[in-house]
Amino acid sequence: MYRHTTPEGRPVTLATPALHNDPLIETLSTVFGYREFRSHQRPIIEHLIGGGNAFVLMPTGGGKSLCYQIPALHRPGTAVVVSPLISLMKDQVDALRANGVAAACLNSSLDQGSAAAVLRDLAAARLDLLYVAPERLMMRGMLDTLQSVPLALFAIDEAHCVSQWGHNFRPEYVALGDLRRLFPAVPLIALTATADDQTREDVRERLGLADDPIFVAGFDRPNIRYTVAEKTKAPQQLEEFLRYHRGEAGIVYCLSRKRVEQVASRLQALGVPAAAYHAGLPSAERDRVQDAFQRDELHVVVATVAFGMGIDKPDVRFVVHYDMPKNIEGYYQETGRAGRDGLPAEALCLFGLQDAVTARALIENGENPEQVRIEIHKLNAMIAFAEATTCRRRVLLGYFGETLAEDCGNCDVCLDPPDLYDATIDAQKALSAAYRTGERFGAGHVIDVLRGSATEKVLQWGHEELSVFGVGADRTGDEWTSVLRQLIHRGYLRQDIAAYSALKLTEAARPILRGTEALLLARHRKPARNKAGTRVRGDVPSSRPGYASGPGAGAGADATGPAVPDADLFEHLREIRRAIAAEQSVPAYVVFADRSLMEMASRKPASEDELLACHGVGAAKLERYGLQFLAAIAEWVAAPEDPGANAPADPATGASADPAQTAERPDA
16 A cells, blocks of 8 residues: 555565554554554544545644654555754654655755655655655745646645744745645645644635634643743752753753853753754754754753754653743743653743843834734733743643643642632622723733723723722732633633733633632732842752653553663663664664663563564564664573663763662652
C-alpha cells in the first residue's frame, strides 16, 4: 500500500502479522512502533482517508502529525505538508525516514541539485510525504508541478498563522486559502495547538473549511506542572530551579536578545551545558545550537521566541519563562515543548510587574491600531493568568474555551491553595453589573460601576443611574478584578476580543443570578513583601511530579506508561543512542525516544519480538538498531552487579557521579 524502506532505501519485509486484521493499527505498530491510537486520532485519520477535509485542534505533543502521516500512507499519491520552519521540516523528515517512510522537504536550505532531485522523486511518485514552506508551495511553478502529480492530501501545520487574530500571524499563510480552489478534489487538513474561538473561525473561513468538521482533542497536558513565581532575584531563582533538573533537557525563554546572552553566559559560568539562541546570531551558530540540543550535547538552550515551533524534541523536561510572555497562546505553545513524550515535565514562569510594563510598551509601538488592540487584550489575559488565585490549568484551558471539571492538583495554586469564601453575592453583583451595562464594556468600566466611581465614561453612559451603581463600594478594585477574572476562568463570563474585550454572560451564569447555585471563589491574596519591600509570591518549585501513565502518555498512545526502569541501564542506552545519532547526524530522539529507552531499561527485552513490544520500536528501527540495543541489554544483564561501575557522568563536569552522593529530588 505504501513504500516502506530503511533510511538507506532498502525495502523492508513486514514480517509482523496484522494486528486484529486492522490495517491502520498495522501501520501504527509496524511503522511507528505504537500499539494503539489515542481516542481522538482514529476518527480524524479515517475521515481524511475517506477524502474529507478537517480542522484539527490538538495540544502540542498530542500526536497531530500522525493524523496526516498515516492517511498519507493509506491514500494514493504524495501528501504535501505545509510547515513554517526549515528546522521543523528536517526533524520531521529525519524521523519519518528512520521509520522507513519515503519523505523529503523542499526549502531554501537545499542547493539546486538537491532541490531538483526532490522534484524528480515527486514527479516519479516516489514520495509519501513532501514538506514545503508556504511561500514555496504557492509559487506558480510549484503549483503547476503539483497539478501534474497524484496528491494524497494537503496538511497545513501551525494553521493559526493564517489568522490575524492568532498570536503568530504570517501573511504568507493567507495565500493557502487558494488550495481548495486549485485542488478541489484533494483532501485538506489544517492543524494547530493554539487557537481561541475567534482565531479558529477565522482560520476555517480563510482556508475554505467553514462547512467542514472541527475535531477538538482538548488542550490539557496533565503531565506538565505549571508554576508562576514572583520574580525577585531571577538569576538565583533560575539557578535553584536547574539544580533539580541537572542533566535534563530544557529551554529558558527570554524577551530580549541581550537578556538571552546574559543568562546563557551565567549558566555557562556555572558549568551548565547551555547556549544562546536568537535571530541576531549567524545562521550557522543557530544551526549548531539546535543540532547540539537535539543530539543531547547541550542540556539548556536560552532563547527568544525565535526558538520555538522548530523544536520537535520529545524529552524536554522543563521550560522556564525568565520573562513573562506577551500572550497565553505563546505561553501555551512554548510550555508545550516540554514533556511531549508524556512523561513528567515542569513549566516555570517568573512574573514581575515590570515585565507587563515592558511588554505593553513594545506592543503599543506597533503601527497597526487594530493589531495593537488585539495584542493588548492578549497581554491582559496573560497577566490574569500570572496573577490567578484559582487552579492555573483551569485558567489556561478556560482561555481556549475548555472547562476542567475539578482542580488539577498539579500546579502551584493547587499545591498551595488560597482561602475560599462564599462569593455567591459578589458574583451576582458582578454578573448583574456586566449585564445591566449592556454587555458592551470591559472589566475596568464594570468595576467602576460596581464601586460607584463617577468617571467621565460612567457619566457619559448614564450608568450612575443603574441599580448596580455602587453596590460593591465595600471592596477594592483589586478584589473586584480577582472576582471578575475568576468568573471568566470558571466560564460564567467571557471576554469578546472582537468587541474590545467586552464582558458577556454565558449560559452558565443563569443559576448564579437566580440564586439556585452557590459559588466558592478564592479570596484575593495580596502579594507578600519581603524585608526589602520586594513583592514575592510562592517559591520556585523544587519537586518533581510522578510519572504519567495512561492513554495520554507518549506520542502515539500505548495504554500504559513504562514501568520503573533500571536507571543505570537507561543512561547506558542513552549513551549508545547519542553515539549513533552523532554518527548519523540526526537528533537523538530519531534513533529512539526516551520513553522507548525507559521501556527497554525496565523490560530488558531479550529477543526481537520482545523489543518490538517496546514503545516506538517499529520494523525499520528494529532492522536498523535492534541487534545493537539487544546486545547492549544482554551484556548489561549478564554483567555482575557493581552499583558504582556504571554511574552516569555529572552533566556539568563530565565526572562520574555516585548516585548516593547526588542531591535527592523530593517527590510531590
